Amino acid sequence: MSYDIAVVPGDGVGREVTPATVRVLESLDVPFSFTEYEAGDGTLAEAGEALPEVTSQGVESADATLFGAAGESAADVILPLRETVGSFANVRPVRAYPGVDALQPETDLVFVRENTEGVYTGIEDEITEGVTTLTRVVTDDASRRIAAFGFDYAEQRGADVTVAHKANVMRVTDGQFLDSVRAVGDERGAEYDELLMDALAMHLVQRPADFDVVLCPNLAGDLLSDLAAGLVGGLGLLPSANVGTDNALFEPVHGSAPDIAGQGVANPAATMLSAALMLEWLGEDEAGRRVRDAVEGVLSDGPRTPDLGGEAATEDVTEAVVERL
């Protein structure tokens, strides 16, 4: 038996950091079988569609997917792929790494972002010329599901939960979100704080160390996690997991970085850390820990790519990670 992993390198630096990460996974004693699929701007140009059916099918039937990055067509690729794996939770750990310049070095938190509804439902219309609407949807089912996931996740880590919302303005929809979260929290006797998302944005900037697990509606999670990325030196190091019931997709938070793509100097750390999340999700906790430790070791005293002030190539970093495994 081996794990079937769909690998979707995508565009730009995705095509460099994904093979580097596969190399690391192949150095473990975990049985994998990798199948590569195309998606993104390049595929759109060549095949006329950013996300071919064969890629969706490959992702659907795989045990898990490792995704690189997409360019202009990102939303056309990653949103349907998240749906394909049935992802209801987008998990984004954000922390400062030793030796990496950070505005707020104490940052160590995890966003648990609702990943199916809010303003991401695609229900939009032009009602009459120049008058457009979008239907933001919040359901009890999806809110309870993400709440249960978030409270479980926090409990496993002994972490505190903060719930982000804007129920003073979005009274019915974020009111529903809060009601559902409260119902789940009460059932479990969980303790947690509720905070208006605008106030949270300020507090995250000022005292990120006070937050552990932040449970967010979809768009709030998108914005707040990028904000937090700024506190630890950018998106370059941040991994993420899109988790469904029996499938999941793992991707770095960064994009395709066309400015440095093709030079062989992209930082593979975020993708490798995403692979560590994938290993844990597959139940290979020990291997996940080994990958994370190796990447963190290299980040703190190994070769560095130019984004971290070094001169190393992607390959040098990959070599160093493999050696440390």
Place this chain on the structure above:
Amino acid sequence: MSYDIAVVPGDGVGREVTPATVRVLESLDVPFSFTEYEAGDGTLAEAGEALPEVTSQGVESADATLFGAAGESAADVILPLRETVGSFANVRPVRAYPGVDALQPETDLVFVRENTEGVYTGIEDEITEGVTTLTRVVTDDASRRIAAFGFDYAEQRGADVTVAHKANVMRVTDGQFLDSVRAVGDERGAEYDELLMDALAMHLVQRPADFDVVLCPNLAGDLLSDLAAGLVGGLGLLPSANVGTDNALFEPVHGSAPDIAGQGVANPAATMLSAALMLEWLGEDEAGRRVRDAVEGVLSDGPRTPDLGGEAATEDVTEAVVERL
């Protein structure tokens, strides 16, 4: 002839910083006539409504309004009052002040936030049990109006414009917003950048000095301006203007701060700086500049309230500002 100013102290520290600011305004040689109106949690408890009709009418017929802060009932007070003055633009200058601890001391930017639509329209429904919707509205009219305002504002200051959006996901509505902004920008030959609001959140944290005027849809402006407040030491110093065609309301960005209310130590700077914006809006530029200079002078070497590490009372700061006028 004198300016009719409606004064709405509201709750908590609003009741301390508003009279302090009126005191400063009365020390100028500008003819004012002030009328005080009630609103907020206290009013709700006493009169059964957070925003009595007499207050709305007073605000409507005044030349301008100075607002303090509201507590739990903030949304029930400030959103209708913004509507009462016909506010379509919420203007929020965010900068670090000399002598005040800031995470990013180079920050000096202004949010121009659309103030009538987006997710603030209040069109919400429970479609069936546990399924709720909110209708986000974006129109060409409102988008063009805020764009014209933002480009004018930037031109007067020789400032660059960045337009925040999430049109990769909210394709129709933020697509409309972008189309309208582009139409207005093209008419004027204005140069500006467009940036996804999640990426902007990260860049604001990392390099706020690169931004001048940030033009935002309603909720994005709410979140991003609070984020920026975190970069300069919190909301305590930030003024704001809610600008309509022939009426306007000025308020500090901070809330009613129940933890320190009633002790006479609230920092009046944000409200005084809001009054400076009011003076400028009334065409009293010289007086506006005097108030701002006096407040900044006191912030940099005068008495300080406890939020800035000092031991001064609101009254001491007010005295010092009046002396410097």
